[in-house]
Amino acid sequence: MNLLDDAVSRLERWSALDALAEPVRTAAHALVKPRLVRNLLSGIPTGHPLHPVLTDFPIGAWSMAGVLDLFGEPTERAADILVATGLVAAVPTAAAGFSDWSDTQGGETRLGIVHAALNVAALGLYGASLAARKAGARTAGRGLAFAGLGVLLTSGYLGGHLAFTKGVRVSRTAWHEGPTDWQDVGAASELSTDKPTLVQADDIPVLVVHDAGRFLALDNVCTHAGGSLNEGTIENGCVTCPLHGSTFRLADGGVVHGPASTPQPSYDTRIRDGRVQIRARR
Numbered sequence: 001m002n003l004l005d006d007a008v009s010r011l012e013r014w015s016a017l018d019a020l021a022e023p024v025r026t027a028a029h030a031l032v033k034p035r036l037v038r039n040l041l042s043g044i045p046t047g048h049p050l051h052p053v054l055t056d057f058p059i060g061a062w063s064m065a066g067v068l069d070l071f072g073e074p075t076e077r078a079a080d081i082l083v084a085t086g087l088v089a090a091v092p093t094a095a096a097g098f099s100d101w102s103d104t105q106g107g108e109t110r111l112g113i114v115h116a117a118l119n120v121a122a123l124g125l126y127g128a129s130l131a132a133r134k135a136g137a138r139t140a141g142r143g144l145a146f147a148g149l150g151v152l153l154t155s156g157y158l159g160g161h162l163a164f165t166k167g168v169r170v171s172r173t174a175w176h177e178g179p180t181d182w183q184d185v186g187a188a189s190e191l192s193t194d195k196p197t198l199v200q201a202d203d204i205p206v207l208v209v210h211d212a213g214r215f216l217a218l219d220n221v222c223t224h225a226g227g228s229l230n231e232g233t234i235e236n237g238c239v240t241c242p243l244h245g246s247t248f249r250l251a252d253g254g255v256v257h258g259p260a261s262t263p264q265p266s267y268d269t270r271i272r273d274g275r276v277q278i279r280a281r282r
């Protein structure tokens with residue numbers, strides 16, 4: 001394990017952080033509870049988590065401001081504009097990040113609160129940098145911005161760790177391709193119940209619902225964070241995950257409510273000789 005990995009895993013295990021992280025996480029959860037807010041911040045309109053997309057704006061603006069600051073007076077006006085742009089872009093980026101983080105637990109929550117604190121520090125340094133630039137203190141303005149960039153990159157490392165190592169907001173069905181050929185999953189008479197049934201197809205758990213004389217099938221693993229949809233509720237042609245309340249259309253797996261943003265894989269169904277068969281949708 002290298003030094004960075006070691007430092008990050010110590011943070012993950014540092015339970016003293018819970019005293020700060022849990023109240024903030026609870027407050028963040030309450031703030032993003034309204035459905036419209038939650039759906040927007042989760043990225044449902046784009047079908048992808050919103051936070052990673054938005055981070056490009058403040059990181060891009062501030063890192064380019066750093067490049068222009070190296071050239072001094074000829075590019076100082078453009079650098080000032082980029083510092084201000086990053087400050088504006090940081091607001092929605094933080095909101096989307098808080099929304100994602102509000103569903104984490106344990107070590108992810110601890111890393112997330114450190115990530116957020118570093119971002120707040122970077123925001124403060126860039127705010128002070130802009131104020132110094134406006135006051136004509138250009139050397140101080142550049143110094144504060146470079147300090148902010150260092151904090152931002154450290155925070156970015158933690159954000160990358162949360163996504164790529166801990167899998168926060170990575171679709172839990174990313175590797176679920178489903179059967180390419182029709183597979184028998186049970187007798188139609190046994191699956192024709194009011195209750196959703198959990199079956200296996202190519203080692204993938206699949207939720208089968210008998211609805212108005214037809215069979216609908218979705219991957220049972222919630223794309224958001226792996227909740228078991230067969231333990232959720234079925235209502236109005238949708239299934240709601242028991243973990244964080246994401247709601248998916250049974251007919252096509254489309255996301256109706258977040259925090260999930262990735263649609264649930266759905267499968268074609270047919271009946272042959274009284275048996276229900278499913279295969280991956282083409």
Ligand code: FES
Nearest residue numbers: 222225227241244
């Ligand atoms: S696991 Fe979070 S909504 Fe399903």
